[in-house]
Amino acid sequence: MNFWTRLAQWLNPPDPGPVEFKPEWAEILTANIPVYSRLPTNFQTQLHEKLTHFVAQKHFEACGDLELTDEMVLTVAGQACLLVLNHPGPPFPKLRSVLIYPSAYKATHTTVDALGIVHQQEVVRLGESSSNGTVVLAWDSVLQGAGNCFDGHNVTMHEFAHQLDQARGRADGIPFLQNPNRYARWAEMVETGHDRLERMSAAGKRTVLDKYGATNHAEYFAVATEAFFEKPRQLVRKQPELYAELKTFYQTDPAQWFTQG
Ligand SMILES: [Zn+2]
Known part of the structure; x- marks a missing residue:
């Protein structure tokens, strides 16, 4: 060999x-x-x-x-x-x-x-x-x-x-996406979402996302993932666009899991 x-x-x-x-x-x-x-x-x-x-x-x-x-x-x-x-x-x-x-x-x-x-x-x-x-x-x-x-x-x-x-x-908040046409939209979503969380966090306001997500784009994606799987109904209500993007990425809909039983 x-x-x-x-x-x-x-x-x-x-x-x-x-x-x-x-x-x-x-x-x-x-x-x-x-x-x-x-x-x-x-x-x-x-x-x-x-x-x-x-x-x-x-x-x-x-x-x-x-x-x-x-x-x-x-x-x-x-x-x-x-x-x-x-x-x-x-x-x-x-x-x-x-x-x-x-x-x-x-x-x-x-x-x-x-x-x-x-x-x-x-x-x-x-x-x-x-x-x-x-x-x-x-x-x-x-x-x-x-x-x-x-x-x-x-x-x-x-x-x-x-x-x-x-x-x-390198972690930058942008994972592999199935549809290559979505990269620009995803990058924009992470940037605007992160900036918003940074502003809210600086103003002492709580959001559905943990303020640790304001650290950088990579942490924003990781924190958004935690909220997507653990607070899906709150996330879909408060930030429907973010929820929809994550739903497409993860190809699953945790909000449905929490409505059963
Ligand atoms: Zn992290």
Whole structure:
């Protein structure tokens, strides 16, 4: 095997094929992700299908003194796959590893200033996503985010929204869109939405979107994703255009899940 073949395999590792969906997985999903029970049956089946690929393809690792369990894998993977329920192909093709810490962890944040000087700072995080194919999460925050599916805070969905964004490279709030004609409209939506949130936040006004979305365009998309899945009825009422764009992107309509039962 020559260098180029090995490099191609490293960049595009062969798909190991799906694993079997075990009946006990449904019990974990039911217990830890309340929204799972609200999904229409055909969506549950699609979620199971995505999960069988996700679990087979991604490397999970517990960090600190945490021991990896099926519950951790399924609670993370189940929420991540909700984002790509109706997307064609394997879930998150660029993602390789998911690292799980017991709780908030310390990470080094590197920035380069205008003079080209590198600054490093220790920060405490609940999660992060990088374009090199890694998502890091704090397990207690994952559980908390999954358990309350109405508060608009979900660290797993937040970081996996970044992962979708980063599929095109650096996170900028613009993920791959199925219809290439929509990029200009999407970019405008993110810019105006972010600017509005920034203004509202500066004025001390609360909106359906968490003010953390005012940080930059990437955070705006991640925060909007959390609201789309966890406060869909509020979002569709308050910001119908944003809801409609996200509905087209995610190819699903969470507002329907919350009207059942
Ligand atoms: Zn973020």
